[in-house]
Amino acid sequence: MELALIALMLVLALGSFWRATFGFALVAAVQMVFRVIGLMMLGESGRASYASAWLFMVSLVAFVIGYFAAEFVIRARGASPPVRLKAFPSAAVWAVVLVAGVLGIYHLIAGGIPIFSSSIETERFDFSSSGLFGIPGRMYLFGVPIAWILASVNAQALQMRWRDYGPWRWATAAFVITTFLSGFKGDAFSLVLTLVALYIVISGSRITVGTMVRKFWWTGVVAVGYFVVVASLYPTYSSSGYSVAEQLFRRLTTVPAVPVYYAMEGLATEPGAVPIIADFGYFLAKYSGNEIAGSFSFERAVSAAMIGVDPSSQAWTTPVTVSGYAELFASFGGIVAVVAIFFTGILLSWIESGPHRTSIGLVLRAVTGMALVSWLARGGLAYHVVNYFAVIAFLAAIGFAATLFTTIRPSLPSSGMSRYRPMRSRR
Numbered sequence: 001m002e003l004a005l006i007a008l009m010l011v012l013a014l015g016s017f018w019r020a021t022f023g024f025a026l027v028a029a030v031q032m033v034f035r036v037i038g039l040m041m042l043g044e045s046g047r048a049s050y051a052s053a054w055l056f057m058v059s060l061v062a063f064v065i066g067y068f069a070a071e072f073v074i075r076a077r078g079a080s081p082p083v084r085l086k087a088f089p090s091a092a093v094w095a096v097v098l099v100a101g102v103l104g105i106y107h108l109i110a111g112g113i114p115i116f117s118s119s120i121e122t123e124r125f126d127f128s129s130s131g132l133f134g135i136p137g138r139m140y141l142f143g144v145p146i147a148w149i150l151a152s153v154n155a156q157a158l159q160m161r162w163r164d165y166g167p168w169r170w171a172t173a174a175f176v177i178t179t180f181l182s183g184f185k186g187d188a189f190s191l192v193l194t195l196v197a198l199y200i201v202i203s204g205s206r207i208t209v210g211t212m213v214r215k216f217w218w219t220g221v222v223a224v225g226y227f228v229v230v231a232s233l234y235p236t237y238s239s240s241g242y243s244v245a246e247q248l249f250r251r252l253t254t255v256p257a258v259p260v261y262y263a264m265e266g267l268a269t270e271p272g273a274v275p276i277i278a279d280f281g282y283f284l285a286k287y288s289g290n291e292i293a294g295s296f297s298f299e300r301a302v303s304a305a306m307i308g309v310d311p312s313s314q315a316w317t318t319p320v321t322v323s324g325y326a327e328l329f330a331s332f333g334g335i336v337a338v339v340a341i342f343f344t345g346i347l348l349s350w351i352e353s354g355p356h357r358t359s360i361g362l363v364l365r366a367v368t369g370m371a372l373v374s375w376l377a378r379g380g381l382a383y384h385v386v387n388y389f390a391v392i393a394f395l396a397a398i399g400f401a402a403t404l405f406t407t408i409r410p411s412l413p414s415s416g417m418s419r420y421r422p423m424r425s426r427r
Contacts, residue, residue, distance in 0.1 A: 037257075096146075
């Protein structure tokens with residue numbers, strides 16, 4: 001009975017999304033809706049407590065209330081006068097796009113292209129085999145999308161059609177290539193949703209879900225086709241006995257819900273009294289070369305509990321999507337978690353609807369929106385913060401160096417030829 005009631009409520013909610021404005025918040029809300037469905041299905045089967053589903057639904061309601069409350073305030077203040085954005089130096093944009101793209105593709109080539117690997121299910125999670133202090137792997141995961149955002153913002157600042165802007169074409173090519181070679185069956189869906197959400201933030205446009213479905217339905221067909229092809233390469237999927245539709249539905253509902261209830265119901269060995277804080281210490285030590293033997297992240301603890309291995313051992317565990325709410329719940333309790341998700345909804349509303357004042361501010365807003373949605377779906381706050389800060393700092397240094405180089409490069413000899421202009425003849 002509870003499952004039928006929740007299913008009816010969620011179907012009505014999904015139906016109301018048809019006329020809603022597409023964006024990061026909607027993507028996050030739909031993901032949370034599917035998590036609630038998955039948790040209810042697990043509760044119905046006796047694998048999880050119904051309480052986890054209801055608590056997760058409370059976080060969804062808090063997120064939606066926070067988003068629309070902020071949206072109401074922003075609209076009540078009225079639209080700000082448009083501001084002409086100042087473009088970034090061309091050399092800086094080209095340098096960031098090329099460095100991120102080349103290193104991202106190098107990571108795939110050096111470590112082995114996952115989609116062509118005989119062990120695709122494990123190879124796709126290998127982000128450090130390309131060496132070079134893990135920089136190519138981080139460019140593959142974070143640098144390529146950030147470079148695409150930078151190129152898009154600069155095209156917007158130059159008032160050019162994005163597809164006519166050279167750096168944008170190169171950034172888009174790198175983004176598409178690294179996505180389709182990644183071996184992650186859901187990455188095509190993620191690419192489409194991310195690009196459209198970023199376009200809305202950067203351009204200031206508004207697209208309803210209905211309009212998106214009518215105009216860009218073919219991207220969904222491509223994404224489903226990619227899912228089917230890649231899933232057929234997974235031994236566990238090909239031998240599962242489920243149809244493609246069943247596999248896709250499970251991938252959206254029960255599969256991501258399992259790590260959520262493991263985290264919320266305390267079934268994992270926590271790495272510290274407060275998992276999020278412990279994670280910051282873990283990742284900072286790991287990336288600085290001071291990793292303590294036997295230490296582990298909260299996400300690994302959850303994954304280890306799911307397959308029954310010791311998280312402090314050398315056993316391989318599959319990365320799992322704990323979700324931002326479940327991570328907060330395990331770290332600070334239900335009240336703090338709901339309040340934090342409420343303010344996350346407010347922040348995403350400002351990211352989508354706030355005025356554009358500077359180019360760098362717009363880049364940071366778009367990157368923050370992308371990172372927040374990823375964290376809400378996957379969890380790993382410390383992982384996201386540490387890696388995004390490191391990658392942004394690296395790419396900023398690349399852009400600054402390129403700008404500096406083009407500024408101080410040697411000019412022509414001091415004979416004055418560099419300033420020479422042919423004189424017009426007098427008649």
